[in-house]
Amino acid sequence: MAEWKMICRVEDVPRLGSRVVKSAAGDIAVFRTSTDEVFALRDACPHKGGPLSQGLVHGTQVTCPLHGWRLHLDSGEAVAPDVGCARRYSSKVEGGAVFLEI
Amino acid sequence: MSKPRLVMVGNGMAGVRTLEELLKIAPNLYDVTVFGAEPHPNYNRILLSPVLAGEMTIRDIILNDHDWYEGNGIRLHLGNAVTRIDRVQRRVIATDGTEAPYDRLLLATGSNPFILPIPGNDLPGVISYRDIKDTDEMIETAKRYRHAVVIGGGLLGLEAANGLRLRGMDVTVVHVAPWLLERQLDETAGKMLQKSLEDRGLKFLLQKQTEMLIAGESGRVAAVRFKDGMQIAADLVVMAVGIRPNTALAEAAGIYCNRGIVVNDTMQTYDPKVYAVGECVAHRGTVYGLVAPLFEQGKVAANHLANFGIGRYAGSVTSTKLKVTGIDLFSAGNFTGGSDTEEIVLNDAAGGVYKKLVIKDNKLVGGVLYGDTADGPWYFQLLRDGQDIHEIRDHLLFGQAHVGDVGHQGHSKAAAMADGAEVCGCNGVSKGTIVKAIKEHGLFTLDGIRKYTKASSSCGSCTGLCEQILSATIGGAYTPAASNKKPVCACTDHSHQEVRDTIREHRLVRIADIMHFMEWKTPDGCDKCRPALNYYLISTWPKEAKDDPRSRLINERAHANIQKDGTYSVVPRMWGGLTTPDELRRIADVAEKYQVPTIKVTGGQRIDLLGIKKKDLIDVWRDLDMPSGHAYGKSIRTVKTCVGLEHCRFGTQLAMSMGVKLEKMLFDMYAPHKVKLAVSGCPRNCAEAGIKDVGVIGVDSGYEIYVGGNGGIKTEVAQFFAKVKNDEEVMEYTGAFLQLYREEGFYLERTCHYLARVGLDYAKSKVVEDEENRKALHGRLLDALKDAKDPWKERIAGVERQEYEPLSV
Structure with missing residues (x-):
């Protein structure tokens, strides 16, 4: 059963940056946008498995560090014309803390 | 509040492109209505000739299908021409009585073919060549009749003639000028073209004026008679003698027109609520009939319709390509020349190759290529950029491959390549894939190719080839952007x-x-x-x-190089490639302690530890206790050295010592791209200084400095920059040159590309010939690097700690 788990404080993730969360289900990348929205995706690009947590965040997208695929943070879908999807995890911020549903 | 209403009259390439540009930058600004006289959605008119020739179908050339209009919420009235503009009440009225009010009106009415005012010009079987209907009629006629006469030996006429011939008709081209394409070609090229078209079975009557068209018994056209009395049989007459901007609608509404609808640099007509783009427009006295300028106009108009107010259209230089398969022809700019121009000409009549380049004040101002047009886009780029060509003048005529500016040498004839041939080695993209993407997605730009195929999006060495494929596939519709005006990325229009x-x-x-x-x-x-x-x-x-x-990007953020499995590589700095037993021991200890799977000696004379986990990076750096090698940065990498006078019996200068001094001076220097140096102690050049951004070669009397070398994607030999006397001068000249590059280079532009853009002479004038400026540049570099810190030490001390520490649930 998935449940909400506290991960860190919002400020632990840099604006327009990301962190890796080690979990039993594998690595999860947590992103923070310039407007302090927080998103989480499985830390593997659908293209060749690149660690998305090492990418560059812009708008509500991240660019994979290996071959430059762009993915939508809110859905995990690749930006067209590329096709693919990284698993998305529900996330929320409450009282300045970041929670993931895992 | 309801949205302002934008009405577009004319559903052709220029207008729809303007809408596309508008939707891109201001997607929901307007409520859009489009009127098109033809019953088809927007299609690529340029590709009617391949359709006529049987190489493509109508479906292949549709650019925006009904779904596109629907998806963008555009109200589309097809087969319904606008007959009147009511500027007082701001509305347009169409043939069937439909009315549409507007807040902004965009006129894109295109042009009409010019019909010769001669008797018989309205007979059945007499047509022009402009749209799908004309094309269909030609295809149908070719099935049932034999003799076709094409009046007009311009681009359109020849393409029509070629298509009709391929459809089995007996075709005669009648032309009033002494040679074909007299507006695009000089006489030599025009005659060569005529000969190769004659070899394909076309017939030509030059310097002939048509007097009248004569009807046969059926009432259909049967013959063409000329002013000199000659008469030939004709079941089909195609008039391709030019186009006239379609200004009738605008004129009737009182909008000022001369040759076309007059617009200013923001594509506005004399009525500020009314914009106009495309072939119907006269801008600064010029009417454009080629598609590339129309797209530029569309971009500007969209910018203003979106209320951005910054784009200006300043006119276009155009180039021409004939879309007759197997005939390669290219012309651009002022190809006839004049008293103040010079010409470089290659004329191989038997081999069917003719090239003429027209040069004025060391700049290319025009050219005609026939038979071998592979370098057309390159010449056109030189022309548009106004680049000084005197340094490459003696190779210019032989093309880009001969000035060492293409990656895959010998593969430059894009049109001749097999579909299966690989174009982009990085992403494994073949020519066929690119051509297919261009056709299926209606691509007009290099960016489009990059987006849809990934070709040219990695190392960029196939960029020239992709441009050639693009121009070979869509012809004149492709215009390379002037390289110093290309936008940084899709986020901005600024260069x-x-x-x-x-x-x-x-x-x-x-x-x-x-x-x-x-x-x-x-x-x-x-x-x-x-x-x-x-x-x-x-x-x-x-x-x-x-x-x-x-x-x-990640490498510069983490100060290590990410590898394909997500691990990192660590390259500690070894000044000038020198190391010590202590350092080697520490490297060996680190490799064992962190179970480094691969240890490799690099090309830059140091040691690479591969396969290190990110969380171990800081510990690895601490245990190594060596400075960062910056092997991950758009920054100074290494200064490679030979053993020099220190040991070598041939050495003339202390190469290792010189190299270490340079490397220490440049430590932590970021640049537009990576920077590599080498110092050799004698002209045998064991440090390979000839392919470095700055190469220093010791000679008996001092040092020679070379710049702009590159051993990467395409090998560039460094060019001689200056001869200096001692170590201090090497530091000053090198530092000043690199500072110039740092201050003026575009991001991701290596020194060789920077020099190709600004010219070696320019760099020399700033560094070698101007002592004061050289010292100032060098001073600014030293000042910028004065407080340089070792990024690894900073991170050991705790800077950016969160980058390296994973979180856990």
């Missing part, structure tokens, strides 16, 4: 040059300020522009601007 200038002029020191000031289209840029802006800031204002780690 690298404009961004650099603005940062300097307005003292901008934060990325957010640049984006705000220059009206970025995205909230915080992308992975293309943010690293560029970050570099421009720290190189322009080394003291004031603060580095933004979030605008650096």
